[in-house]
Amino acid sequence: MPLSEYEQRVLEQMERQLTSDDPRLASTLQSRGSRGIARWVIAGAGFTVGLLVLVAGAAFSQLWLGVIGFLLMFAAGVFAFALPRQSGPIGVVDAKGGVAPRSAAKPKKAAGGFMHRFEERWDRRRDEGR
Incomplete structure (x- = not known):
């Protein structure tokens, strides 16, 4: 169901207010959708492999293997949610x-x-x- 004219005006007013109050937050929220699907697929695969290694470490009672699995999972999460590097002038x-x-x-x-x-x-x- 589309928004009414009043709701659209209120939403636009809220967007303008957010941009004027905290421009850094507004730019961060606007740039969130620009991530490619490949980034999420790689992070998901890394998380899955890390989880499998962690479970294998627990199944074989190998602490070092469990630690490696956990680190893989952590690295995949950081990769998924880290901000991509900006190109252009610094x-x-x-x-x-x-x-x-x-x-x-x-x-x-x-x-x-x-x-x-x-x-x-x-x-x-x-x-x-x-």
Whole structure:
């Protein structure tokens, strides 16, 4: 069933708000669908082989074989969920089309640290909701 016009407007508004509030999260969520099926097939095969090796290690009472199986399973999981490497210029493209060095792209850390920033965001969101 397609969305109504009102639901489409609300969804677009939520997307714009997410992009303005946290652009890094929005770009991460948009790039998630770009993974190829081959990556998942390789990870699934690696996980299956690791599981078989782990079970064989348990069946033959060989600890080292079980450890190798577990490491294969872990590596397959990391491969499946790790972000693919980005190609292209390293850094941030500015408004003029130039590439700024990566060090210029990182914002300065707040004086209060993580918890201070977290509390500020919480207070700001709570105040916006009123």
